[in-house]
Amino acid sequence: MLKLLKQEHSLLTENILKTFTQNRIVTLLDFLEEDVDKLSTLSKLSLPQVLEIRNHILAKYSAPLLNGTSLYVNRLTCKQFIRTGIDSLDEILSNGIPVGFITEICGLAGCGKSQLCMQLAINCVNNTSSVLYIDTKGDFSAVRIQKNLESCGFSHKEMAITMLQIKIIHIWTMDDLLKLFAELKNGILFIENLSLIIIDSLPSLMFQHFGDDNKIGLKFLNNFVNYARHLSKTLQIGIVCVNIQTRWIDQDLVELEDDNQATSTRETIYTEKLNRCMGKYWQNIPNIVLLLEKYQNSNENVFTINVSLIKYNNPHISKRCQLEVGMFGIK
Amino acid sequence: MNSTFKIYNATEVWQIETSLPSIPSFSQSLDKVLGNDGVQLGSIVELLGLPGTGKTQLCLQLCTSIQIPKVLGGLYSEALYVDTNTNFTISRFKEILFSSLSKCQQLMEASILINEEDALRKLHYVNAIGLEKFCAFMHQLPNLINTRPNIKLIVIDSIAFPFKDGITLKQRTGLLYRLMADLNKLAVEKQIAIVITNEMTTRIGLSSGAIVGALGDAWSHRCNKRLLLSAPDPLANVRLAVLLKSNNSPETVGKFQITQEGIRDID
Structure with a gap:
């Protein structure tokens, strides 16, 4: 499981991560599963900021969406x-x-x-x-x-x-x-x-x-x-x-x-x-x-x-x- | 970080394959069937045959052939005989050994004397009866090879005997494949020839004939060389050898006989 790191988002600081670790939020999955309100109080970030980090992580790690045309083009160009x-x-x-x-x-x-x-x-x-x-x-x-x-x-x-x-x-x-x-x-x-x-x-x-x-x-x-x-x-x-x-x-x-x-x-x-x-x-x-x-x-x-x-x-x-x-x- | 795996290209493998010597069987016809002029170091050969077709005799012959001195192009090494079935008799081995050695001495015009006691010392014999004893021995085989680096031939006579009883079919296949992976690794890395004998069994209803090698179809995939020995006429001393499967030579038939001195060509 991937760890939650400072590099993940500019809003995350050492201190926030430290408090997270104390509250057993270590991996990305822990972060995503945790209640947003609780994260907000822990990190002293505003709710929209926490949501922004959350969306950023989700967008980065989710499987990419491909449309039919690009799939077809891929198929034609690939061996x-x-x-x-x-x-x-x-x-x-x-x-x-x-x-x-x-x-x-x-x-x-x-x-x-x-x-x-x-x-x-x-x-x-x-x-x-x-x-x-x-x-x-x-x-x-x-x-x-x-x-x-x-x-x-x-x-x-x-x-x-x-x-x-x-x-x-x-x-x-x-x-x-x-x-x-x-x-x-x-x-x-x-x-x-x-x-x-x-x-x-x-x-x-x-x-x-x-x-x-x-x-x-x-x-x-x-x-x-x-x-x-x-x-x-x-x-x-x-x-x-x-x-x-x-x-x-x-x-x-x-x-x-x-x-x-x-x-x-x-x-x-x-x-x-x-x-x-x-x-x-x-x-x-x-x-x-x-x-x-x-x-x-x-x-x-x-x-x-x-x-x-x-x-x-x-x-x-x-x-x-x-x-x-x-x-x-x-x- | 470097890869932990050694990758060869085919030319390197070719150099290794062509430079490895073989153990002659004292019958040119049989050597021809085996390809590479006998049992090549680094390879695994499975000998199949009904009782009395000469499996053990051929094993004993190979155990002596490995002692041929270097001047005669031999390997001058030692052999390990893993006996699971009490097939081995020392008197027969002595017979084959001494007649083969005296043949070598004749060829060298007795320039080097071969000490009979030393020659006997070059055979390592292990009596591994029962599945537990056999597996325990196979497990510590790499250590034994490390302490006795001159061993260039391992004979297991026979592989099927320990597995006759007390093990389920699935476990048997699993265990055999694990043993064979270790053996194969040893053979390739230390360049040792391995000869395994196997028995025949009857399976009613098979399209390819009722008498097949023991240990099932899954096992028959494992060895890349399978040699079937047969005695077509039990009274005449003629044995046939058929190569059933091989990765590098065509599948042909050869003839040999078993004499007092061991395996010989039919004149």
Whole structure:
């Protein structure tokens, strides 16, 4: 909570603040909540003067009012998308990864989530901006990136330029992640031309709080979401989070009607349910979810992943595309 | 105020990754599957397989491989074996160790004598049976590594065994992820290779086949390299190794055999 300071208004003096503190009026909120008459008698200021201070504080700290036109102009002038450089993916994303929102990549183990993230890192750097890769389980492989660039026919110099723009940071706890985001927000940590933050993966931090009786994990997640949204709006960057999928097996007893004998036979049917992790709170947080599904392929060196897109601000839109993963990266 | 976080760029990471040595498995086919010519320092590898497919044998082999002298391009370091299941037998380890060392001596034309007692001293063995003992040990592992900086390989055989009983599923996932975060941090910062063995379990009704690694789907995300060992024909001494998941090498299949001397290629 912000403290009430002398700098807040010219009418406030040391003496007034001292009397306020003696009467337990320390923060801005204390001041605003206090009865105006009482404040007037305490500070020996006239009623209009106290009201003037009050209005001044309210005007300064309240959320700003924006009209529709300026919002629209903002939208037109700001960067809205970060192109992924993969044509079919850009198409289903309708232009690229949205700025100002959280995008999620989700899928089963080993389906190519990290591969897609590394490819995104490479492709976004190609547009002369830098990418921050937050690695929480040691998945980032620079050798893989280099091999990928090499097979795309980059020269050594070009490879070095691209790789210099990809920044990697190892984070092992949710606490550290929040500290990092706070530093980014306060400008203590500054990365030039940042266009994308990739978090690979969020559940390996969140699952550390799994099974606790307290809700501390949820608190961390909530803080993270707030920071992430704020950063992506103010710095105009895209935020990509990797989430994982788990499978549940349900045993259903289904009654099968047999037409001829009119007797019903019972059969056990196992249904596989796919579940996006990280709890109910998270389910509607990302604006766009990319679900990855790996396909068994006849060719040994290339495998195909199916990507389906779910948009949470418009659940009727669902689009699909196919990507190929090989030594050359993702196409 | 300066940032408390160290940010690397990809070229720095590339330099680290390419300069880190690997622990050979004594089978070229297997090394090829693993990529980086074996188990690279700083990485975590999960070994999966049914009983009798060679998980423990491979672990013992790696514990000896780490002792290869520097003249032969080895690491000449020490290994820590965390046994949660009494899988470890010292007589088998001695067998593999001494045959590997004598092979090294042959290659060096016996220019340096390797003391067998010293070689045995380079294995640190911990018997951590039961969940409490295991977690307590894992908690003070960083201290142990600080006092014994020569340890470059940590083997946990097996990770699933302590979690078989007495813990709810949710708590198990939480605990495992916390343990793995600490281990991963240790691996990256101190450049230690970590090998974890895991068992197989049956899940009826899965689309991808009924036999999967233990500890559930959430766990299968955690390790970035998963190697599945299998014995297709129980009588023939042929083992297959499939890379199920990897962050930097293609997913391929390799062959090896288990001999009296340890893990070897099939001629």
